[in-house]
Amino acid sequence: MGAMSRRGASGAFSPMAMIVIVLVGVVSFAGLGVLSAYAPELKKGDDGRAHALSRSSVGYAATVRLLQTSGRGALVGRGPLPASAEDGLLVLTPALGSGAVNLDDFDHPGPRLIVLPKWATMPDPNRKGWALATRIVNDKASLAVLPADLRKGLTLRAPPPEVGPLRLYRPDGQLFGLQPSVRAPRSLEGKGWTPVLKDQDGRMVLAMHTESQTYVLAEPDLLNTTALKTLEGARTAVALLDLIHAEDTPVVFDATLHGFARARSLLRLLLEPPLVGATLVLVALAVLAGLQAGVRFGPALKPRRAVALGKLALADNTAGLIRLAGREARMTPLYAQLIRASAARAIGAPRGMDDPALDAFLDRVSVTVGASSTFTALAERARAATASDMMQVARDLHLWKQELIRGRQ
Template sequence: MARMNRPARMFSPISVLVVVLVGVVSLSGLAVLSAYAPELRKGDDGGVHALSRSSNGFGAIVRLLHLMGRPVVTSRGELSASAEEGLLVLTPALGMSPVTLDRDDHVGPTLIVLPKWRTAPLAKHRGWVTTFGADQSPEVLNVLPEPLRKGTRLVAGKGKRTVRLARPSGEAFGAPVTIETPRTLAGPGWQPVVVDQDGGIVLATRSDSWTYVLADPDYLNTQGLKTLSGARTAVAMLDLIRDDEAPIVFDVTLHGFKRTRSLMRLMLEPPLLGATLVAVAVALLAGAQAFARFGPPLRSRRAVALGKAALADNTAGLIRLARREHRMAPLYARLIQVSAARAIGAPRGLDGPALEEFLDRVSRTIGATHVYSALAERARTASPSDLMGVARDLYNWKQELIRGRQ
């Protein structure tokens, strides 16, 4: 007899499972990375912000403060409660609109660092810039709010110069710093905080506000921190205008690094993280149940079945639909009674209580488990949950009666 060849499977179940798991993990990773993409950006694009390590960026001062143990934060959104009273450092770029000082999440001092250098990205080195010179035009002040900009002007020096800083009282401040084309601030309403050796205002504040303005960014940016004297002066300047133990917050939302809220982020963060994990667990269990099938596959059947079995199923379905199952028990007990009496050859004239008494007597004689009268009473009082038990006992009683008589 020829051996039947089974059709070859295109993929094994293990291969299909591996492919599905790789797809699920990859899709989940892509979703998580998409939700946190703004925060994963390094920001080292050569801009004038705390994520940039270029010569005109402020990444060096942030790292220096970390190494010195100073509390420093790079803010991508709303400030936390611990940073509300800290020193907020704003580093706008040339051509930006005026910065916003009215913030509900900040009540501490604010330092605005005026932009200075005109730069362009260096193609060969990502994050590096090429400097085209300092912008000394009055448009630099456009980053200041209107109340601070009114009557304010910049005084620019020429060439590279060593600047010695001091407090307005004449006390020396920091260390001598070499600055190229140094700038100072002038105008009515400004109160000097740090001045140079010529009395020019380097760091100033308004008497009616808690806002500070730094005229030259080279005192804080990476270019200014290339010497030990520049690093000491930068840290001393920040410590001067911040409260003790208050954090220094460098805002980078001005440069497009703002943390955005999305539905995916809400699902991956408390308090919705628990619901997300439960949903993932349910999906995994559903997938496992669908992958591992229990039992042989069901064969397809006719839409309209034929034969006695179909007729019995339809009748049972109608009775179940009408919720009349429990009323079928006495009729089934009567049917079993007649069938058992005929099978054991009961006298023809017996009926009703007489037949019931006869069947009970026969049951006791052969040692049956039940007597018919008890089973009939159970059938009359049976609930829907007792139907199968009553029917099984009636059937077993009939079989015992037939075998006993034989």
């Protein structure tokens, strides 16, 4: 059991396991950073409220989809609008109780349409994305979403909650469209407003403020999902939007009033052009630094003194001077003589012998002990050695000396 425990413990911290753990941690951290940067855009927004991301009965996601599939430009705005949408129609669908819309927050020179809220709803607990219509809000609560200068002198007519068809007419009395089933259709009254569409009673349903390009729609059931239940209602909704925006310009449904604004952050800035290139370079440098720290040849070298001390410094300086003078090869014959004298003393060679006699004596001893070479041959190699092979000659001389010593012993 003890041996098995030791093997299990060593395997849990093997290099491969540590590499996998580090990679999983890095990838998880990077994924968390990216998701944090783009979290607002990843929200589907299908929460049952009255905005362009909601597919409930009071939402406008179906209208956006209808415009897109019919070949008309339509998009959901979560931040500053692109330059291509400056001349398009901006549709604002403020939430009930959110306060007055500040039109100065929207840098949009084109026409703007404010759709007044009508229904007080709550999410359906049994069906995600669905809404339960609780009641029709009063006229004051609906008009409270308009700016003060637009709300002044404007009244909203709210008839009893009866269901019936709503016919729309142009100001000249020409029939514009039909919404087969509308509950308690609403209309506007007030000075300073130009009627764009009227109901069968001659009251304004869609009006334009005379001093601005701001339109107000009293009846949201002409544009939301409820309006698209029938083919006639869908045609009327598309025709209504076509009436107040220029051809070949997009219709932008704002979602920032409902908390779906695209937030600006430093992390998001680093992940988008033009800084994404620099971010990738930094990531590559971090990866290379990690590889260099995790995989290196041998232990880290200890820092050395700028000026070495002792015998090592003397040897290094001497070797440097010899290398600088180009005298390395000339040292090999001298080293051979040094090895000869050391070997003669080690094996007890007779004293007083001259160099040729000593060389002959060492050669006879080499043959006797079975050395790999003789001194005469090694001395000849030392005299002919160059800077490239002098180290090999020195090793062979040292090996020959060791063979003689061991053979004599």
